[in-house]
Amino acid sequence: MTLPTPPSTSDSPPLPDTSFIQPLPTYTATAQDDLEARIERTPGLELPILQTPTLDYSRPHNPPLKTEQADDAANQDARTLERDIVLAFFTAIRSGHNDLVSQFVSRGLVSPDVTNSGGETPLLAAVCGGNPPMISTLVALGASVNAYGTSYSVDSGRRHRRLRRTPLQLAAQQGRLALVKVLVEDYGADDGLVAPDGYIALRLAAKNGHREIVEYLPARRAGVGLRFKTIVRDEWEVVLSILKKLGHVVKFFVWRVPFFLLYTAPRGLCKSAWRRRHRFGAWCKRAAKGVIKLPSRILKFLREVLKALKRTPEFVKRLAQAALKFLKAIPGVVKSVLLWVGGGLKTAGKAVLHIFALCASLIHTAVLSVLSFFRGITPKDVWDGICYLVKAIFVEAPLALIKFLGTFGEMSYKVLAALFGVLGKVLWYIAQAILYVITWTPKQLWRCVKAFGRLNRKGFNEIMALIDPKRM
Incomplete structure (x- = not known):
């Protein structure tokens, strides 16, 4: 065009x-x-x-x-x-x-x-593409090696955030050792620059588990205070957003619902009745006619009851057909339940066998460490075995149980659908909605607990990094 x-x-x-x-x-x-x-x-x-x-x-x-x-x-x-x-x-x-x-x-x-x-510089784009010749071209054209630009990242709360990074910091964060060496050795990139959130290239590499880059970069302790501030701010934002949601819920049930039932609705009814006060006489007249016609309406009701009794055999037939259909669905339901229980037992058996295997491995490692006088196997290997065993008992086994219980919803849906058809599906969705409402508040509180846990873990890591800058 x-x-x-x-x-x-x-x-x-x-x-x-x-x-x-x-x-x-x-x-x-x-x-x-x-x-x-x-x-x-x-x-x-x-x-x-x-x-x-x-x-x-x-x-x-x-x-x-x-x-x-x-x-x-x-x-x-x-x-x-x-x-x-x-x-x-x-x-x-x-x-x-x-x-x-x-x-x-x-x-x-x-x-x-x-x-x-998006605020991205050309050098950041070249680093994202992992292209050393392009970096050389841009630097030769006059691009600043230590210039900050915007890079996207995903934090522990699964939020996309725009972070300011230098090309060296982004390369260290992404684990591109070749680019880190090119930027430092050939173009003199400063690894001591502190990003607005307090991170330096060394800590970004350590945070993302890039050991080779951590060993290559020199030890630095810059930006600790700013990182503490960033960590506290980020996690506190998560907690505040959760508390704000809980506040809206509490306000709705504690204030808005009672206010509507005790004030807004009665006030509206009274206003509506007052606006229609001229119709009060006609309403009384209709009510009187209704009272007069009450005997005839009772007789009509009794006639309908007699007609229904005459159709009782047909009703019994339909009831028997429904019962027969229900009985035919029972074998399929029993099969679904047995398969679900069998799957749970299989999962539990795998978890128990895994624990026994780790116990045997730990005993084997400990015996070898004693027989070899720690020449072939170090105490760290024994400690790692203990950690794996504890993790299997207190983390992996409970997670397997929780995963098994999580399949109860799918199994119950199949059972209700087989027994009651569409009505069973509707009942299942209603139960799911009620369960969601009941568990919503505990889930939000658990998110708060996890945010405080992340805050303590990250704070402890920063304290340890202050002692050992190259700590992973």
Whole structure:
């Protein structure tokens, strides 16, 4: 789709100098239009681009003049083109087109430190792609090795967060040892820089379990206080959000429901009755007629009862058919229950056998350590065996039991569906809804407990990292 050429007015900004632009390669950001042609015919470009511009779609309340409309359209076209140029630049970085990246910077279209709409720098994009030649190209073009950019991460609360990182910190966090060595040895990246959340490259590598990078980087203790502050803030945000939800629930049941039942509903009924007070006489008249007709209605009810008694054989037949259908479904139900119990016994048996196997392994390790006088097997191996055994008894076995009990819902659904059909399914869903309401508050409280547990664990790790900076 070809963009319209903006009208030439005396107030229009001058066209940018495009004499330096050479034909770009076939690779462009938009497939419908040629990038060079758009640059040549779009006024108001601010080159080189330092960051992705934000588009303003707001419109004033008063209708603008024609010249103002033309200027707004030209500026909007310019900002859109700038965003497309940045998009093409970052796409070339991720695709590994070194020549195209060099042309974007050398021609003055973008800065080597330009940030995209998410705040990511070109070097961060190259690190994410794991491309050392692209990093070399960007640094040669003037990209700052120690510049911060935005990177996405997932925290312990399963939330996507935007974190500020240098290229070295991101490479250490992702476990890219080759990139870490290139950035430190060839380009002098500073491993002592502290991110806004308190993390340094060493602690990011240790946090994500990248032992080789931890051994490579020098020991540093920077950023401990800021990390403590970040940990407390993040976990406290989780706790506050949970407490806020619980507060809304308590407010609903303790305040809103009683207020509605004791004040809003009676007040509305009284107002409605007062507005309809002129109909009170007619209502009394209808009530009196109803009392007069009561004997005839009782007789009609008795006649209906007699008719129902006459149809009793048909009702008994239907009842017998339903009972027969119920009895036919019992074998299938028994089979489902037996399969469920058998699966539970199988899971429990596996857990018990696993515990016995770990006990035998621990005894074997301890005996070998004594016979070999700790030459082949270290005390750490014995301690690891004890830890595995304790974990199997107190963690894995309870988790297996909980997993087995979690299948009770599926089994009960099959049983109710087989016995009562659609009615059984409806009853199952009603029971699930009631169970969800009952267990919602304990689950939220458990989330609070887990947040405090994470806070204590992370705090303890930071204290230990202060003693041993290379602690994993």
